[in-house]
Amino acid sequence: MTPSPATGSSTITARAEAAYLGLALGDALGATVEFMTPREIVYHFGVHREIVGGGWLRLRPGQVTDDTSMSLALGDAILASGGRVDPLACAEAFDAWMRSKPVDIGNTVRRNLLTFRRTGVAAAPASEHDAGNGAAMRVLPVALATFGQSPAAVRAAVQAQAHVTHHNVVSDAVCQFLTLAVQDLLRGCSLAETFSHHLGSLLAAHPALSFRDRPRRENPSGWVVETLQAVLQGLVDGDGFEDCLVDIVNRGGDADTTGAIAGMLAGALYGPQAIPRRWLKALDAGVASRCRAQARALLLFAA
Structure with a gap:
């Protein structure tokens, strides 16, 4: 049995920190080209591969978004x-976050948090229209805190946070897949091993999520199906952490979120040694510190 972080596995802790830093780095890298098409990215950047801020949100270099x-x-x-x-x-934390006037907030998140303010009910109504990627982008803390727990416990935890803003079966399936994959x-585990453990059941239940037999997913929207297709294509085709994230964000579209999810997975897959030093130097220092500290703290609850 693989030792859990609770028993002192420094390798798992290092990968967890890399996953959290990867999420933030993919977010910061992708935010610059969010909502741009691949052709527009080529025109303005050639290949976008540096953390420089800007974008439609006019971010500082290294600043992150809602992801x-x-x-x-x-x-927290x-x-x-x-x-x-x-x-x-979770609902109270998200509501406090929204009251802090974040730099960006998704429409589904805003709508369902406003409903929570009115009703005090922590789960949004089930909706076939709420299959956005807003719950999937934030699954990492759940993956760390439930590491080593039973699949049923992981599933319950995943849905507890997701349903605050995204109560949708496809969103649930993607959130659970990403959590178990991390x-x-x-x-x-290798990427192939991870896919063999979890991808078959996901695609059997939701064949629209298939990515191998689809054209390159460019300009992915906020629909969680397109998000996951772009991320998994980039992971399979990428040659290392940097190559994967550069591939993902240069697809454009919802690039901060595809970058964040890909960075989370790639960080866990490749580990801290694969993260470019220049990107870490560019990332907001306070964000980087919080990511590292939270990764370690959450793992203390691992089974």
């Missing part, structure tokens, strides 16, 4: 709840 800031808010809520993913604590990668 990272919502993840950190969720992680889990830590404050003693490692439990409590729906009300956990496999933290254990040292």
